Amino acid sequence: MDIDAIKSRLNQLQNTTSNSFWKPQPGKSQVRIVPYTHDKNNPFSELFFHYSLVPNKTVLSPLSFGRPDPVQQFADKLKSSGNKDEWIQGKRIEPKMRTFVPVIVRGEESEGVKFWGFGKTVYQELLGIIADPDYGDISDATVGRDIVVERQTPAEAGNQYGKTTIRVKPNQTTLSDDSDQLEKLLNGQPNIGELYKEPTFDELKEHLSSFLNPTDNDDSSGTPEPEMVTTNASSTVEDDFDKLFNS
Numbered sequence: 001m002d003i004d005a006i007k008s009r010l011n012q013l014q015n016t017t018s019n020s021f022w023k024p025q026p027g028k029s030q031v032r033i034v035p036y037t038h039d040k041n042n043p044f045s046e047l048f049f050h051y052s053l054v055p056n057k058t059v060l061s062p063l064s065f066g067r068p069d070p071v072q073q074f075a076d077k078l079k080s081s082g083n084k085d086e087w088i089q090g091k092r093i094e095p096k097m098r099t100f101v102p103v104i105v106r107g108e109e110s111e112g113v114k115f116w117g118f119g120k121t122v123y124q125e126l127l128g129i130i131a132d133p134d135y136g137d138i139s140d141a142t143v144g145r146d147i148v149v150e151r152q153t154p155a156e157a158g159n160q161y162g163k164t165t166i167r168v169k170p171n172q173t174t175l176s177d178d179s180d181q182l183e184k185l186l187n188g189q190p191n192i193g194e195l196y197k198e199p200t201f202d203e204l205k206e207h208l209s210s211f212l213n214p215t216d217n218d219d220s221s222g223t224p225e226p227e228m229v230t231t232n233a234s235s236t237v238e239d240d241f242d243k244l245f246n247s
Helices: 003-018 070-079 084-093 120-131 179-187 201-212 237-246
Strands: 027-033 045-054 057-060 096-105 114-118 147-152 163-168
Touching: 045 084, 045 201, 070 084, 070 201, 096 120, 114 120, 120 163
Parallel strands: none
Antiparallel strands: 027 096, 027 147, 045 057, 045 096, 096 114, 147 163
16 A cells, blocks of 8 residues: 555645635625536535534534434434533534625636635525625626625624625626636536535544543533533433433
8 A cells, every 4th residue: 555645645635725715804805606516506505513512623414415414313312402501512512603605706717616604694694695686696697797806804703703795796797707717617526525525423423422421531622512511400401311312
């Protein structure tokens, strides 16, 4: 076995994944939503993630593809217990949605299509713009519109997370005037579904069990695990977990 070749391929795959995403930097950027070749009816991909289940790691939820997620099932059980503290904890551990859309960054077209991920506020604003008949399909390769994305740092926005605002350009423009580049942008796109590894149901059960019962061997890199709330209104959450999956 050629270990060096394997390491080289691993590095290539890791770089390909990291280069497939775009994150707005502080200041203004101009992007264009690209028609998604893997779903021509809808360029937006709604994915669900667990952000605190595994220390220092984001975990894709099977809910993204309509499949059951044991963590969500356990969160639902906590939220239906009738206890306020358990409802809050259930909300904390359930997966959170993040939406991705393929874009090109103006001035960086040679780098190809990347995925821009954003939260509910930006998503709703984009959907509202597209639903407005004065704008329509802003991703159209011939008569679409560019988007100015402005990113403020936490210090500039006066909050913990910063702020992202968008403004759709009034003029309709082509995606690219270069026919070869246009072909590449439209048909040489990555598939968002292949950029994240979906864990199995059993793997998620193990992650949840470790989350509920942290050990001294867990590598938390100094970050404390969130505590699960237990009350006298029910048994412990660990017991609830066993009953839910062993019944």
